[in-house]
Amino acid sequence: MTTPDASLSASILAIMYFGDIVFSISGALTAARYRMDVFGFLLIGTTTGIGGGTLRDLLLGRTVWWTQDPTELLLCVAAALLTFFFLPSDIARRRGLIWADALGLAAFCVVGCSIALEFGSPPIIAVFMGLVTATGGGVIRDVLANTQPMITSGQPYAAAALLGSLSYAVLRYLAIPEIAAEVIAFAAAFGLRGSALLFDIRMGPPGEF
Template identity: 45%
Template sequence: MIGEMLQGLDYFGTAVFAVTGALMADRKRMDMMGFLILATVTAIGGGTIRDLLLDRPVFWLTQWEYLVIAAVTAIVTFYVSKPFHQRANWLPWADAVGLAAFCVIGTQIALSMDANPMIAVMMGIMTAAFGGLIRDVLAGEPPLLLHREIYASAALVGGIVYVLFAHWLDWSIAAVILGFLVTLAVRGLGIRYHWHLPSADR
């Protein structure tokens, strides 16, 4: 059951992050190719870096369905993004959901390879945040990862929660649910109340 839950969460996170890339392309008034590129790099970028650092096969080279999910999501968003754009700024909230999903997936994959819990949390942060970093750089936007906003720190908290329940308590299902919800809650509260970490004032 836990395997199916994680696989579903991974597909879900891929689709949601692809939406954020496509919405960024919409904000920048890009063409269809721009939608496809930003959606794909956002969806697979963090996981690619994670796999390279963990010295494991890059997931989308053998699991082509991730590319299909990203491409289909980009095309659909291309045609339906106007209503979303008119009603509200969906990008931060969609990004928060993807952040939470990929935080859990990245941490779980690292633990499955017998990584140190601290390294597993770091891999969760990279999986969750680096796709968005690539998206923002390509779009010419200040990366959310480097803002004062609660972003990577939300993935840090969620990753710690996942490690606590999955590695130390061996409660795998609770770890997936709580890791996702805690990351989403921390990031969501940061968006809603404009929380940020202390920064150097000059």
């Protein structure tokens, strides 16, 4: 078996695995809100964890690597199972869901932009792919649970992913060292999304939902 994703740097792989895990937790906590059984946890956890990257790879015509090397899939399964067995109380559950989602959003906008640049996409497409990777899994999670996608909640969400993705592309263009670019872009995205959650920042008029 060839090593997939061999072209990816160790730091991007680490951020990707981190994103897989936290998004899988957010999916599992969504399953918990709807009182699903363990298979519901596994299903929504894994599809949330790998959904954004899968969508990016399908669009780019890149191999969907988890169909060759199950590492990402197994990480998502493990995270969803652990969430099932060590389930927090109802209140912590909701809070865990939105913060796990925020961490995954910040991780995946960096990963998605980086992978698309590596794949040879034009910068504007790479920035868009960061957005797709960061938001795709959460949209699939919310559609499966038949709730309003979090991306349409009125708070900065896509905006945070776009900020992270754009920061990463600009910093790489300026030839900033890769790890610095990753940390700064992650911090920018998580900072904006986290502030929005803490202070209930809204960008539009009060929404209907």
